[in-house]
Amino acid sequence: MLVRFWGTRGSIPVAMSSAEIKRKLVAALVQAAGRGLHTAAQAREFIEHELDFAVSHTFGGNTSCVQIDAGHRDYVLCDLGSGARVFANSIMATRGPTGHTFHVLMSHMHWDHIQGFPFFMPAYIPGNRIRLYGCHERLEEALRRQNAAPSFPVDFSRMGADIEFVRLEPGCEYEIAGLAVRSKVQRHGGDSYGYRIERDGRSVVYSTDSEHKQDDTDEVRAFVEFFREADLVIFDSQYSLADAHSVKEDWGHSSNVVGVEMCQLARARRLCLYHHEPTSDDERLAALLTETRRFEEITRAEHPVEIIAAYDGLEITL
């Protein structure tokens, strides 16, 4: 099973500023001085192996969209944030414009999780099939309203693909494109739903836009079971724990610290920090990853949890 991240940012898409790009270039050039990098291959080697991630890469700015690729001919996505546009363009460029089937598991209908759909080009092309799965009663209404005047010039009714909405029952298991899929309600404005996806003994949990109240022991126990021994937990770590318990309490997001603790309790294999705070630049997110790895290290009992930070373009093989 391969997990591809097309959008990893929370709340709103962001783009790097000229000042940030200049900072990266200055840092890279200073570090490269005197290194005798005369060819593109030498420069690439230097960038890949010697520069820090925050200098040589970016975490990216597209909002939530994750692809679960288990080798099935159909495509499976979690959410339709702005990353879905990049995914769709990639499929059309490499596999052609039509004849595709897409299955999309929707966590909820906040803008940052649906805003990629008006720009999801396969939706406008006859011969494509799109199945939108979710636990919310008003999922179809939310997507139709987004593709309608006065918010958008091309109405939903002009989408030429065969589009179907499929209501899921939380806690029930479904087979979707060869994957076993189960959803769980999460604490978020208007509710959100996490998905546990399994195939051939491998499991990934997609759990974003989910606030955790650690003193609610029943809730903690339910999430620990949902995450139990997962190979990968994709976790909403938008806030610091202090913010989540103070000024941003009840805003519906969680923290790196709670992610580590939940994965330790669940004996999950990997924790992937996700739904990054839009005000965090690459240096801040790289520091968050370092701190989270340190937190896992100093709080570890006997079960180690590998810590990863998602970025647009990251691929993880389970």
Add this chain to the structure above:
Amino acid sequence: MEVIAKRLADTLVLSPAGRIDHATAEVFKTALAPSLAGCAAGRDCVVIDLASVEYISSVGLRVLMLASKQAKTQGGALGVCALQPVVREIFEISRFHLVLQVFPTLRDALAKLSAEALAAHDAA
């Protein structure tokens, strides 16, 4: 979990020991409650001395946050002090050092919160 309470003039110094985690947080919360009730404007200050706490989890930090909120609502003053290195790291990673009054030592906490308590501490 044991929480030792000691009065220094108008200040209650509470000293928990061991780990504050899922197993002990409720006991810790219950132990703080009577002292927090009197942590108000013109009444007691509260200092939570973490010198004997070797670990605190998110649920323990939430107890501290709720205690701090209660003290603020009542117009009282609450501080924590004497964090062991691991606990200090946990405070920094969780950013709790930015939302709670954290002091290096008990004496530093008393110096900030109550001159009378500081005098009682130094006289002891």
